[in-house]
Amino acid sequence: MLFKKITFKNGFQYFQSMLRKPIITILGHVDHGKTKLLDTIRRTTVVDRESGAITQAIGASIVPIETINRLCGDLLKALNMKLKLPGLLFIDTPGHAAFTNLRKRGGNLADIAILVIDINEGFMPQTLEALEILKKSKTPFVVAVNKIDIVSGWKEQKMPLLQSIASQGQVTQELLDKKMYEVIGKFYEMEFEAERFDRVEDPAKQLSLVPICAKSGEGIPELLMVVSGLVHRYLEKNLNVHREGAAKGTILEVKEDKGLGTTLDVILYDGSLKVNDTIVIGAIGEPLVRKVRALFEPEELKEMRDKKGKFRSVKEVYAATGVKIAAPDLKEVVAGMPIRVAIDVDEMKKEVQSEVDEVLIETDDDGIIIKADTLGSLEAMVTLLRDRKIAIRKATIGEISKKDIIDAQANAEKNVLDAVLLGFNVNILSDAESYLVGKEVTVLTNTVIYRLIEDFEVWLDQMTKKLAAKDKEKLIPAVKMEIMKNHTFRQSNPAIVGMDITGSAKRGMPLMKDGKKITSIKSMKDNKDNISEVKGPKQLAVSLDGVTMGRQLNEGDVLYSFLSETEFRQLKELKQHLSKDEISVLKEIAVIMRKSNPVWGV
Numbered sequence: 001m002l003f004k005k006i007t008f009k010n011g012f013q014y015f016q017s018m019l020r021k022p023i024i025t026i027l028g029h030v031d032h033g034k035t036k037l038l039d040t041i042r043r044t045t046v047v048d049r050e051s052g053a054i055t056q057a058i059g060a061s062i063v064p065i066e067t068i069n070r071l072c073g074d075l076l077k078a079l080n081m082k083l084k085l086p087g088l089l090f091i092d093t094p095g096h097a098a099f100t101n102l103r104k105r106g107g108n109l110a111d112i113a114i115l116v117i118d119i120n121e122g123f124m125p126q127t128l129e130a131l132e133i134l135k136k137s138k139t140p141f142v143v144a145v146n147k148i149d150i151v152s153g154w155k156e157q158k159m160p161l162l163q164s165i166a167s168q169g170q171v172t173q174e175l176l177d178k179k180m181y182e183v184i185g186k187f188y189e190m191e192f193e194a195e196r197f198d199r200v201e202d203p204a205k206q207l208s209l210v211p212i213c214a215k216s217g218e219g220i221p222e223l224l225m226v227v228s229g230l231v232h233r234y235l236e237k238n239l240n241v242h243r244e245g246a247a248k249g250t251i252l253e254v255k256e257d258k259g260l261g262t263t264l265d266v267i268l269y270d271g272s273l274k275v276n277d278t279i280v281i282g283a284i285g286e287p288l289v290r291k292v293r294a295l296f297e298p299e300e301l302k303e304m305r306d307k308k309g310k311f312r313s314v315k316e317v318y319a320a321t322g323v324k325i326a327a328p329d330l331k332e333v334v335a336g337m338p339i340r341v342a343i344d345v346d347e348m349k350k351e352v353q354s355e356v357d358e359v360l361i362e363t364d365d366d367g368i369i370i371k372a373d374t375l376g377s378l379e380a381m382v383t384l385l386r387d388r389k390i391a392i393r394k395a396t397i398g399e400i401s402k403k404d405i406i407d408a409q410a411n412a413e414k415n416v417l418d419a420v421l422l423g424f425n426v427n428i429l430s431d432a433e434s435y436l437v438g439k440e441v442t443v444l445t446n447t448v449i450y451r452l453i454e455d456f457e458v459w460l461d462q463m464t465k466k467l468a469a470k471d472k473e474k475l476i477p478a479v480k481m482e483i484m485k486n487h488t489f490r491q492s493n494p495a496i497v498g499m500d501i502t503g504s505a506k507r508g509m510p511l512m513k514d515g516k517k518i519t520s521i522k523s524m525k526d527n528k529d530n531i532s533e534v535k536g537p538k539q540l541a542v543s544l545d546g547v548t549m550g551r552q553l554n555e556g557d558v559l560y561s562f563l564s565e566t567e568f569r570q571l572k573e574l575k576q577h578l579s580k581d582e583i584s585v586l587k588e589i590a591v592i593m594r595k596s597n598p599v600w601g602v
Contacts, residue, residue, distance in 0.1 A: 367391030
């Protein structure tokens, strides 16, 4: 029960505010056990029916207080602790931490988070990104150090965690401690004080790390107890809601449900929502005004995304909960948007629009094009790309259209590195796919956000190298050529000599001696083969125009590329694509040229 009805002797009634369920977000790297942790709590098998066991969409699970008391009963008795919470509401995020961008006005939707870390793999790139997001959003969190059953020698015990640890062999206990302190040490590197939950002295200053096995359930009672204890101690004042308050929520998913049409899966974090209420929904354009036709709640311990999960029709729901809303004409709605009950529609439209404006994506004059299925995922992509200093010209929600391909093609005219379109959890429409053929546009899509970013980084690296190679081809290469002793095959017209080559050379390039142009390469021969270019170290026969051996040139002379200052600077800009020998030759050329001009090529 969320609210207590109080009746006075004069008959006056009012509803006293009570605690709502705290909203808990699960974060962590792919395969570290986030979904399995929830499965064990709610006794379902969502993970077994998911592609690759990776959570691909945001869902919610209601865990009633009875379940918590059942799992934590003995621990609560031992600590003389009584929970006042009505239960817990878990949001199960995809593997990538950036999906915590589910928002409510003024900040993150979650009251507290659980960061899941594989005790054997430790910190992975997405673990670090999750930590950065938790720091930015200032969301308090607890760490579940998972897969303790893989610690060598571990034996599952049907007893409280600390007793189970104490019953393990000495070597296993020492190994567990070693692995735990490796995780703790990593947290200290990230400027977090951390300790195993039973050794924490100040929960306000130290992170609590709970070793668990999501598969067997060991440590989960302790984890729920730590989370509930922190909520009671530090967040209780944030959980007060009023029954008469207008509902506030965030849309998790927009779905097509048989018999209902388009419906909204919503997390309600404040107030109450009733059938026939007028609601205002955030949109990319003007906020939408609709009337609630029906409400459906998932059964307790069921996951809202689970197709096998059952829903029951209800007339009214109270925060905090997950709820499915049926209303007319919801096709324009996108996930991640705020939803409000409206008493004054005009005022509420202004408030909702103001909240949407907080998260609207600012784009650049130039840059790549990105598409995503929801506002939250689009915001997540922008965050990750901005961290990598990637400019974004267009960021929108929805499938990849022909117009998107046209926009990307326009980018190619300015910068081919911007002629790329990233799509997270979206498809390419058929007309866009056919229009794409023969265009100088790359489309990358993925249903896992960090893999999409990785694919883009690989493409960007390959494309940058390809462009640099093209630019390099247009320039005179950096070469050092020493005329070998006893290797003069013809003295002139043209002179043909054996040369020891460092760097890169190509036919027709000018050569200098002592800073002055003296000749150019007419041809090169490697054994009997004529070649147009060569990369050293290499020895081969070179014919030189306009010089006579014994006059302008002698055996043992060293020749270099004859470069203008502009050509020298252009090669320097391509430094990361030059070999060590080429870089060394460039430095020697600079020394020679700066004898007469100290700032040459600077």
